[in-house]
Amino acid sequence: MAFTLEQLRGFVAVAEELHFSRAAARLAMTQPPLSRQIQKLERVVGARLLIRDNRRVTLTAAGEVFLVEARRLLSLAETAPELARRVSSGSSGVVRVGFTAAATYGVLGRLLDELAGLLPDVDVELAELVTREQVAALVNEEIDLGLGRPPFDDSAFGSRLLHREGLLVAVPAGHHLPTLGRAATAADVVREPVIMHSPTDARYFYDLVVRTVPIAPANTVHTVGQVLTMLWLVAAGRGVAFVPESAARLRLDGVEFVRLETAVAQPVELHLVWLKASANPALWRTLSVLEGRTPFE
Structure with a gap:
């Protein structure tokens, strides 16, 4: 009773x-x-x-x-x-957001500020995951929204461009590339020792770099999955690395940056990605308020 x-x-x-x-x-x-x-x-x-x-x-x-x-x-x-x-x-609730480490260099903070202003009653929970892990987490409904790198399976996922930026060469302080006074070309860097993106944990950047610069396997001195680790290795003089333009915000001692000449002016893309079958009303409300807003520059 x-x-x-x-x-x-x-x-x-x-x-x-x-x-x-x-x-x-x-x-x-x-x-x-x-x-x-x-x-x-x-x-x-x-x-x-x-x-x-x-x-x-x-x-x-x-x-x-x-x-x-x-x-x-x-x-x-x-x-x-x-x-x-x-x-x-969808005006209240929780949206769980997965993001790549590189997305924190300016983009993630601006997105969170915008959501806080547009949907103050929606709580955002964060999880740092590489794109491959985000895709798995979306399928398992462990996150609702990802900030990842394309491509995505269009039959299962929806996506939209959030941010586009250039590709830089990170070099140790005192390196000759910054003295060129221009963007570095593939020919300028092809023989440099390279700290390379992992073909599994950072597949997007790996594919982008090998399409741009014909790096010989013998010139790859380290293979890592996170941009911040690459920059620490550059600061230690281990080689050069190809990183998104936003990584220059970190301003690490011992690291300088030079723009890399690419076929597309801003080849690095970051997308919002979500499971089309998601039943979370707060996700659809979030996507609705972001609809039509221009990508972050």
Whole structure:
């Protein structure tokens, strides 16, 4: 047997008024049914909540504690329908976002600021994942939205361009490339020792670089999956690396940057990607408010 919301409201009214007649008037009812509500509530709870005599009503110790919880339960009962409606419409809820480490160099922060302004009641949870991991997490519904590198399976995923940028060559301080006074060409860097992107963990950048510069396998001195690790190795003088333009924001000591001449001026793309079959209303609301907004530059 459980208590009802009507019994809780009756108890709270009596506890606040400390008078049955005033509480009954407040609830637009007569005193006898209110007294029966309190009696039934005490039987369900298994404790005496009120001490009443002809002159006054007081709360027992159990009643004082129960009053706090009764108010909380009533508040939840009043707000739950509105919350459910907001979640159903997507104006409240949670969107879990996966992002590549390179996306944090300016783009992720701007996206979060925009979402906070447009959807203040939607909570955003973050997970750092390479694109391959994001795709798996989307399929398993562990994240709702990814910030990853194309291509994506159009039959399963929706996507839209979020950001486009150039490709830079990161070189150790004092390297001769910055003295050229122009963008570096493939011929300028083809014989340099290279810290290369992993063909598994950073497939997008690996493919982009090998399409641009015919790097000999013998010139690859390290293979890593994260841009920040590449830059630390460049600072240590281990070689040069090909990184997105936004990586220059890190301003690491011992690293300089030179633009790489490419067939397309801004070949590095970052996309929003989502599972077309997602049932999360907050995701669709997020995509709706972002629809038609220009990519971040």
